Amino acid sequence: MPDDLLTAAKQVRENAHAPYSNFKVGAALRTTDGAVFTGCNVENVAYPEGTCAEAGAIAAMCAAGAREIAEITVVADSPTPVPPCGGCRQKIAEFARGDVTVTMATMSGASQAVTVAELLPGAFDASHMEA
Numbered sequence: 001m002p003d004d005l006l007t008a009a010k011q012v013r014e015n016a017h018a019p020y021s022n023f024k025v026g027a028a029l030r031t032t033d034g035a036v037f038t039g040c041n042v043e044n045v046a047y048p049e050g051t052c053a054e055a056g057a058i059a060a061m062c063a064a065g066a067r068e069i070a071e072i073t074v075v076a077d078s079p080t081p082v083p084p085c086g087g088c089r090q091k092i093a094e095f096a097r098g099d100v101t102v103t104m105a106t107m108s109g110a111s112q113a114v115t116v117a118e119l120l121p122g123a124f125d126a127s128h129m130e131a
């Protein structure tokens with residue numbers, strides 16, 4: 001049911017707080033248990049304090065006690081499907097296997113599906129901290 005994530009991402013995007021960029025983003029993820037969590041970007045007058053839509057969805061997932069992303073969709077009103085920023089790629093990789101699908105979508109109906117591993121090749125992970 002990939003479309004229910006797109007619908008949820010579009011819906012939560014409406015609640016984005018983006019008065020500085022005027023670029024609203026919505027994200028919706030499904031956990032391996034089937035639960036759906038959403039997030040929108042929340043900007044701040046102190047610009048670096050703003051948070052991305054993906055970070056919001058991940059925070060909601062963790063707050064509910066879930067930890068494993070099965071799929072995630074991000075949507076914005078951009079000319080081409082909006083890719084997660086570098087920081088969000090690392091945040092997604094914390095909770096998703098490399099083969100998990102990340103769907104990037106536009107409000108006008110374009111979409112592109114990639115995997116977490118494609119977005120973040122050579123990711124730093126816990127194995128790199130083994131002695």
Ligand code: THU
Binds near residue numbers: 088
């Ligand atoms: N943004 C996201 O929320 N997710 C992305 O994947 C790309 C960028 C937000 C951050 C900021 O509020 C606005 O888009 C412009 O960069």
